[in-house]
Amino acid sequence: MEEVLYNILGAVVTFIVAFVVGMTYGGLTRKITARVQNRKGPPFYQNFIDAFKLASKKTAIHHGVMHLMGPAFLMVSSVMTLLVVPVLSGNNWFPNLNFHGDLIFLLYIMTFGPLGMALGAGQTGNPNSAIGVTRGLSQMVGFEIPWVMALVALMIQYKTTSITGLMDAQAQTGTWLMFSSPFAFIAAVMAMFGMFRYSPFDIVGAPTELASGPVSENGGKFLFVMMSSGSVFTFAKLTLYIDLFMGGASNLVILLIKTFALYMIPVLYGITSPRYRTEQAVRWFWGWPTFFGLLAIIQAVILK
Amino acid sequence: METFSIIFAIFLGGAVLTYFAGKLSSVVQDILFLATVLVPTYLFFSGVSIGSSMPFSLEGISLLWGVNHFGWLFSLIVLGLGSLAAVYSVGYMKGKERRGYFYLNFVLSVMSMLGIVISQDLISFFIFWEIMTWSSYLMVIYSGNDVQRIGIKYFVFSAIGAYAMLMAIVIVHSVTHTFFIEDMIQAYGQMSLQLQIWIPILFLLAFAVKAAMMPLHVWAPGAYSNAPMAYTSLFSGALSKMGVYGMVIILVTMVNRLPQGILFREVLAWLGGITAAMGTLWAIKQDDAKKLLAYSSVAQLGYIIVGVSIGTELAMMAGLFLAVMHALFKGTLFMVVGAIEKQTGTTNFTEVTGLIRKMPWTFFAALMGIIALAGIPPLGGFIGKWMLYESLITSDHYLLVILIFFSSTAAFLYCYKFLFGFFLGQEEKEWAHVKEAPATMVVPMVLMGIFMVVLGTFPGIVLNPINNGLMDLGYVDSYKHLWETSIIFNSWGDHVILQPILYSIMGIFIFFLIFVLWKGYKGTRYVTTKDISSSGEVPKEDENLTFSVGFMQPFMRAVAPVMRRQMDKYYTGFANGLEGLFDFVRRIYTGNAQTYAVYVVVFIVIVLLFKDVLF
């Protein structure tokens, strides 16, 4: 009973950390974007203000039960991802669910939220939402392929499908996987562009074309939950990448440095690129990223 | 074993009685029908103990019926889904024509499937196989539109498969001089290599046709979508599993012992993978729910084929578990389509939208089925998918796992299309009158949905029979190291512990649901789907803003190159060529007496010329 309580406590702490970090990263993204565009930009805590404002806004209407459940679905997948991914390597403060699921489970639980959200967006009856959802799902099919190829390469090279196993492998060899199996890293990072949905892959919620797509009917509290789940999800995914490719992080500072460095890749790439159409995006993901994924698998088969 | 004869007597007699009871009254007919399906089910699971058998002899051929663990597993699928579908079809067939015909064929199908799984000799196996084929054929042509093409395509493919099996059976008989499956398996080792290669090929041809494997799948979409939905749930759920059943037996007992067996496995596995991928892509393209589900059945059977043909312990369990799950969720989904067809009269996504508030229970069942189909935790589909991936990775099928993963990710697209097309989107005035389906139809669906949830957390319920069945097939060691009641392992020792995952998912979900609804649910009011932010415009009652035509267009554009050709075309061309040949042959008979006389003379001359060769 007690360790259950401790686990819940640890989960809450993890969640708060993820929330804060994710929100801050979002604000920093806006700041950096502004600086790149030669603007002053909002303060880095702007996202917190927005979030609080959204939370304090009244929500007078809903479109039905699935519409109400949508944000909760979204939150489930981000928080579950967060709990399964080991935040800090080799500490037992919050071993949330690290040893209860492995990478395949992670892949599937990561798709849980978007689909539930899609159901919510579908029930609002707004055509823009449905269009955005179809685009998002198509894009997901696109980037999952190189992503899975990279993961499979790692799995077969180190004969384990669990994240902790891969982290242990790095700990033993002492070299990060991004160096020992570079192709997998390249493929995974390319897939990450699609995962974060920054430009050029932001046609899903194109603000002016689709009226922000799936979320177009959600304001106030709905939008707050989605926003926070997005930031938690960002943190969780970054941590996952760190664990897989950069040997994890032993304390929070290193974690923040690594994650932020990794996070800048899609952000900066996004600021400086125009937008792809959906089929262009899908074809892009099935082009070079998949090629690198194949290289990764070949390398793994040779080295295993 | 008297129970066998009683069961089959009830099936046969009940079928005929049900057929003629339609003359009296429909209620009597329904009751008789239910009794005919449910009573033998009860008798089977209560009266028949595993390992019991019943030898008898017919036309000088000694036959044997019996139940082993493996057959029992599939009889679970057949009878379980069969009785649920029976309850469902009572509601579904209310007020439809030719109910006697439907019930008769339904009962015959269930009987023949049960017979297949309990027959321990090839002759009764083949007889039941053929009864299954033609009863399902009569179901396929029940609804009557485009019968000639769809029905005959289905039957011809089945017949080609069945005759291949018959050929294998008689070849085996000519070697062993018995028809017992045991003896066949015993004698297989001593056969000549040529036979050792040909017999599995012939058998697998038959089973691959039923399991709708590329390139023998072309009958499936038409047949699945043309049969009445109440039967299609059984057709796709249980009847296609008979192909898997036979396939597993042949693979395990024959191909494993063959040195060249690995080749068989690889070819089969790749065919299964291609089946999964192409089936998924075609399913995404469909606008008719029946067709969509039909193609998705083809794809799902592709996964199962991959699992059983890879044939490592984990893969075999994955395949069989997926078979059970597929029976569950595809049965549910076809039932859902049937309910919607009955309530609205159409199954086209572009016509019917926004039923979620009209048919909530149906939506629940559909949601469960779709989540299980997509393989998303915490429902049962995930277990099978997980095992499949792990087995593929641990058995060095790296590209195949990518293919499978691609198809199961693309499956999300049609999953969402199914749910959105029917239940979500704008609520139309046209469908304002729609009511929830009657209880006899809703209850089976919801039951299966709940069962899927349970299986997602406690897969041991099904993994245990699978384990015993595989041990029956000759796997000496148990599979206990691969699963516990709610934990699944792969062969590298990595595992997923399901119970805490389920609890945390529920906890998070409920917490944030409450958070969203905080400060009183009554504070928020429901607004119709017309009240949307469409540039300040007010949609009129009769204008439909739902986005349902060309739903997955961008993705389709992305994958257009692979979908340019359809296997069907080639078969049609081949058939047309044959028809031309037949027509040419027909012209031999000119209808002219002189010609016939000339034929006679020519015959004599030829025979005389070649008499030294002939005699």
Place this chain on the structure above:
Amino acid sequence: MVGTPVLFVAIPLLAAFLIPLLGMIWKELVRIVPGLVLIYLMVLSVNLLNHVLVNGPIVEVIAGWAPPFGINLVFSAFSGFLVTLMVFLGLIVWIYSYRFKRNVGFEPAKKYFLLLMMLVTGAVGIVLTGDIFNMFVFIEITGISGYALTAFYTGRDSAEASFKYLMLGSIASTLLLLAIMILYSQLGTLNMAEIATKIHTVKPAYKVISLILFITALGIEAEIFPLNGWAPDAYAEAPGPVGAAFAGIVVKASVYAIIRYIYTIFDISGAYDFLIIIGMVTLIIAEFAAIRQEKLKRMLAYSSIGQMGLVLVAFGFGTKEGVFAALFLMLNHAIIKSLLFLSGSYLVYNSKDKTIAEVNGMHKFLPITSFLFALGAFAIVGLPPFAGFWSKLSVLTAAADSHMLFVMSLILMVSVVELVYYLRVVNRIYFFKKEESVEAKKPTFNALIAMLVLGALILVIGFYPDVITGVIHKASADLMDKTKYINDVLSIKQ
């Protein structure tokens, strides 16, 4: 001794000649008497068959001249089985055609039943006789009645079909006579057993040529490709029951003749392979031709030709299983194809040109007939659990046992084709919209009885084949045992 085989020939012949006279007494007798005769023959044949199965064949000597000099009739298990089958079908045909057409007046009915009697006489005689010239005579009787029955509907097409039949039939009899002359010139005897004992003394050239002539002549009657040009027209133009009689009686008799020549009389080993070859060719060509037919009866005719080819193939294996399969196939084919002809002729009863397209949606108006036709179609294709399956299974088993996998695969491929054209018809009957131009004709009571009997037989044999297989096993054993036949015949002393 319950009766003598000679009655099988004598009584129907007598009845045939008496029918006109009886007609003068009371018109209805024309219809009744044949039935009584056939019923008597049925009883007699069943009794004799039981007797024969227990204690050996009966050899009947005619006119007191013992074989090899005189004519003798042999009622063995094999011939007895066939005789029973034929008489039974004759009975069915009689029941069916008792009130076949209300509009048929007295004169046509008189002719019809007279000819039917003669047909049965000839066919039974072919099977029973032990003397090749006597067999020739019986073949002539059968043929002549067959020509006449083909032309029963006086009309242009019927006359043409009958003429074709007549023409080929006369060629056949010429060749047959030629063959008999060759053998007689070589051996100086006409008795089968006698010939069988002496056949090895004949020079091979004569032997082979006479065999070829025999096969050609009988092949014309037995519908072997390419000698069967007459068959489709005859089947299509003759009345339905006559078609059934052809498929069930005449063809069986001719096949019997061929088999008797090859198995008992001649000792040429290559003949078996020759049977397989012509059988396969006949089967394949016939089924291919059948799938493209517009007329229902023509389609059935081609299908029946194909089945005959299959029978020949089964005989060609030359093994005990092969003969068993062939006899079983003959039985099933006789029953099922008769059922198809009888029910089919009601499905297209009123349509002008009897095309398949005109059976659309008939099941609403002729439920039982349609059901029986569908049953027959499923059965003849060989779907379990109907009669046809068991015979097909035994044929395939025999093929596999004699290691003819190629033949086996060909048979299976062809049966897929067969499946297709039967299913097309069944679908049309059940799932198409009826054409307004054609109005259905309810079958008469007696016709219904006849068809129901056949349908019941199909189901019985299908579910429990043991009822008949015992007899067939004995019959095939009897055919295989050549020396026993010779001894039985030649050991007869006055």
Place this chain on the structure above:
Amino acid sequence: MINDKHSQKIVDYIQNWSRKHSIWVLAYGTGCGAIEIPPTMTSRYDAERLGVRGAATPRQADVLLITGYLTVKTLKRVIRVYEQMQDPKYVIGFGSCTINGGMYYDSYNTINVLDKYLPVDVYINGCMPRPEAVLSGFAQLQKRIAEGRADGAAQYKENLEWYRANQKRIIPNWVMPEYNW
């Protein structure tokens, strides 16, 4: 505890502060005024540093920015959009046309005084108002919000009959659903 007066005051203060610093604008680009929005948002004047940013749909927006004259036809849409926005919500009238009709004061199909149809919180004068003016308008709105005096929505609820009467007088065929919360 929420109902306690002092804590309620604190909560209000924090909420107003956050609303003040995060203003999501639904720019209803009627007329010529819309051309002034891009320079306001982009590098030169960068309204985002004040927390002002564009919103895609009424559900997400706080401020309805009416840029320029309103024809009768567009008025209907504007009212619709305003009623779809969630509380708290504010309206900014932008340019002279929204104040008194401006150069279209005698046009047969434009409205002259926006305030008769929607509760305007802040007017921005000028034709056109320069971005500086727009920014000062936003600053004004922020001040009002912080002081809690930006209560246009509340007024709209109180005097709904009056507003409806005006609206219906202008709009001939009234097909919109009644506004209830």
